[in-house]
Amino acid sequence: MNKVLVANRGEIACRIIRSCRALDLRTVAVYSEADAHALHVTQADEAHPIGPSPARESYLRASRILDAAKASGADAIHPGYGFLSENAEFAEAVQASGLCWIGPSPRSIRAMGDKERARVMARDAGVPVLPGSARFDAGAPERIEAAGQEVGYPLLVKATAGGGGIGMRRVDAPDTLREAVEATQSMATKAFGDGTIYLERYIERARHVEMQVFGFGKGVAVHLYERDCSIQRRYQKIIEESPAPGLPAPVRQRMADAAKRLCWEQGYEGAGTMEFVVDADTFEFYFLEMNTRIQVEHPVTEMNTGRDLVAMQIDHARGALAAMDQSEIAASGHAIECRIYAENPARNFLPSPGRLECFSLPEAGNDLRIDTGFRAGDQITHFYDPMIAKVIAHDTTRQGAIDRMLRALDAVDIEGPATNVAFLRATVDHPEFRAGRVFTGFVERFKNELVRA
Amino acid sequence: MATIELKTDITGSVWKVLKQVGDAIEEEEPLLIMESMKMEVPVVSPEAGVVREVLVMEGETVSDGTVVARVEV
Numbered sequence: 001m002n003k004v005l006v007a008n009r010g011e012i013a014c015r016i017i018r019s020c021r022a023l024d025l026r027t028v029a030v031y032s033e034a035d036a037h038a039l040h041v042t043q044a045d046e047a048h049p050i051g052p053s054p055a056r057e058s059y060l061r062a063s064r065i066l067d068a069a070k071a072s073g074a075d076a077i078h079p080g081y082g083f084l085s086e087n088a089e090f091a092e093a094v095q096a097s098g099l100c101w102i103g104p105s106p107r108s109i110r111a112m113g114d115k116e117r118a119r120v121m122a123r124d125a126g127v128p129v130l131p132g133s134a135r136f137d138a139g140a141p142e143r144i145e146a147a148g149q150e151v152g153y154p155l156l157v158k159a160t161a162g163g164g165g166i167g168m169r170r171v172d173a174p175d176t177l178r179e180a181v182e183a184t185q186s187m188a189t190k191a192f193g194d195g196t197i198y199l200e201r202y203i204e205r206a207r208h209v210e211m212q213v214f215g216f217g218k219g220v221a222v223h224l225y226e227r228d229c230s231i232q233r234r235y236q237k238i239i240e241e242s243p244a245p246g247l248p249a250p251v252r253q254r255m256a257d258a259a260k261r262l263c264w265e266q267g268y269e270g271a272g273t274m275e276f277v278v279d280a281d282t283f284e285f286y287f288l289e290m291n292t293r294i295q296v297e298h299p300v301t302e303m304n305t306g307r308d309l310v311a312m313q314i315d316h317a318r319g320a321l322a323a324m325d326q327s328e329i330a331a332s333g334h335a336i337e338c339r340i341y342a343e344n345p346a347r348n349f350l351p352s353p354g355r356l357e358c359f360s361l362p363e364a365g366n367d368l369r370i371d372t373g374f375r376a377g378d379q380i381t382h383f384y385d386p387m388i389a390k391v392i393a394h395d396t397t398r399q400g401a402i403d404r405m406l407r408a409l410d411a412v413d414i415e416g417p418a419t420n421v422a423f424l425r426a427t428v429d430h431p432e433f434r435a436g437r438v439f440t441g442f443v444e445r446f447k448n449e450l451v452r453a
Numbered sequence: 454m455a456t457i458e459l460k461t462d463i464t465g466s467v468w469k470v471l472k473q474v475g476d477a478i479e480e481e482e483p484l485l486i487m488e489s490m491k492m493e494v495p496v497v498s499p500e501a502g503v504v505r506e507v508l509v510m511e512g513e514t515v516s517d518g519t520v521v522a523r524v525e526v
Contacts, residue, residue, distance in 0.1 A: 351490035386490040
């Protein structure tokens with residue numbers, strides 16, 4: 001491997017280029033029209049245009065990316081996250097063109113991309129999954145009531161075609177199940193043209209905890225500890241940390257073992273993340289899904305373990321990484337990441353594109369990492385996601401990491417787009433966050449204290 | 454009879470136009486859906502009425518505060 005094409009943009013493209021450079025690999029950037037002068041373009045050794053600004057006409061066009069690889073003489077492709085990173089057909093096409101795919105096998109991507117299949121594989125590997133029912137078309141109320149008993153209450157009626165919280169209804173007792181099912185089916189038929197629903201156990205106070213894994217193929221995998229990603233808005237993570245506050249050590253161990261078993265089961269190769277929903281009161285955990293790519297929040301793990309996950313991905317793909325033993329992976333201290341977004345918390349986190357008239361970030365160091373893909377004067381365009389930068393603070397203790405984060409956020413100066421910086425600051429400094437009592441409903445619950453109009 | 458203007462409150466591109474001129478629209482029903490930063494944001498009619506003008510096309514980039522349609526209520 002000599003030259004890596006980075007099939008992404010923004011901070012993750014810059015981050016991948018950094019690891020390539022450290023490994024003495026040449027880099028190729030690709031860019032849409034909107035990104036012609038973007039930071040990742042200037043950082044790569046060469047750059048190739050791949051089409052108009054909308055992602056579906058550029059960063060999601062597999063053929064254009066493969067053409068750019070051919071034209072540049074790249075011999076490997078790193079997909080980053082989002083875009084084509086979990087597209088099994090793309091991974092296959094990369095390999096079929098004789099290029100090295102820096103990611104898990106297309107087989108793993110496909111298996112884990114199918115939520116139902118992933119659940120079955122998890123169950124087979126002895127990983128607990130959230131009790132759920134089969135899928136139901138409209139009608140068949142008797143079977144639905146039996147399924148409700150089996151799943152247990154409280155439960156959620158979910159539209160198969162829904163997502164992001166749309167098409168969900170909570171049911172607390174059997175007598176209101178039928179009504180909720182009919183309402184959800186009718187709504188889903190109108191909104192998605194598909195009235196199929198299923199039932200799933202509802203967890204009153206849930207946490208989102210995920211386990212970073214790295215697989216070396218058959219029967220060999222290590223975990224790199226967990227990340228708690230419970231602080232979310234609009235079902236998207238905004239603050240992540242490790243270790244998960246208050247998570248009992250035996251629970252962490254069981255979760256890590258479960259994650260590794262699911263890797264072994266599929267001969268998983270490379271970096272991956274097992275997402276679990278955890279009951280904040282009982283610490284029971286259930287498999288949600290597996291992400292077969294590098295995650296946005298991977299720096300949290302890198303700060304604690306001192307490992308470079310992207311370099312590990314590259315080295316594994318080129319056969320230069322010896323299989324690791326769990327005893328080689330150690331983590332120390334506490335790391336927290338805040339995602340700075342161009343959005344307006346006071347307007348329900350509505351996106352706020354615009355030019356970075358002023359863009360000043362604190363200086364990075366041993367205890368502070370900043371990942372961004374922008375400079376002052378750059379445009380945060382409406383074509384892509386609204387993330388401006390990630391700020392990652394590390395300290396020996398959680399309180400210390402929080403204090404370091406607050407100092408860092410105080411030093412952020414952004415003018416142009418509206419941002420969530422003040423909101424992030426208020427969240428990290430909230431007494432309930434300080435006390436480690438995080439749960440996925442945190443933002444909704446404390447909204448009035450966190451958002452200043 | 455009065456005509457009201459529907460404005461987009463985000464900058465983005467017009468993803469889907471759901472109503473045509475002459476269509477009836479209900480209160481809080483979306484007339485079109487904007488797409489911005491991977492988020493879909495509907496432009497809804499605050500009152501029931503009839504669509505009189507649609508001023509944007511699918512795929513068009515529209516900035517915050519632009520009038521995208523007029524509805525007779």
